[in-house]
Amino acid sequence: MQTCRIGLVSISDRAANGVYQDQGIPALETWLRRALVSPFTLETRLVPDEQPLIEQTLSELVDEMGCHLVLTTGGTGPARRDVTPDATRAIADREMPGFGEQMRQISLHFVPTAILSRQMGAIRKQALILNLPGQPRAIKETLEGVKDGQGAVLVPGIFASIPYCIQLLEGPYVDTDPAIVASFRPKSARRPAEE
Secondary structure, three states, X not given: OOOEEEEEEEEOHHHHOOOOXXXXXXXXXXXXXXXXXXXXXXXXXXXXXXXXXXXXXXXXXXXXXXXXXXXXXXXXXXXOOOOHHHHHHHHOOEEOHHHHHHHHHHHHOOOHHHHHOXXXXXXXXXXXXXXXXXXXXXXXXXXXXXXXXXXXXXXXXXXXXXXXXXXXXXXXXOOEOOOOOOOXXXXXXXXXXXX
């Protein structure tokens, strides 16, 4: 069974300079270890809000490290130093606008300022690259979606679509714990045990 290689990139001037402890990568690691039941490896990077450095890091994770999925956290707002989406767009082969639309739709259930977010999704070679929010709570909400008091999904999180996207990019078959997030695939793309 092929192992999914996942790159995690936290983009923050202050965390990169040691002013405060990065929270993005630990939050992503914790969530992935809970949500994924398939084998995966992680490559982590902490970089400042510098577009050339972000571009270089994303390209390295895809081109040299062979990541199937790259998740960034931070730098997606309207401030002058928020250049993560610009860097992602610069190195992308294709954009995946549905991911940004869904992330904003989820976040709008929690904060009206979600419309200020420039989060996006893109493809480079074999990899899906997604720009997530910077706060650990918002990361979890974006990945899992909006749930009611009993845990029923009201608005699907973006991770429900990620395993099938990786599969369409000829990457490994990724399974999730449905109690955290149920991955969706058409019947024709499922393994026999799932049906």
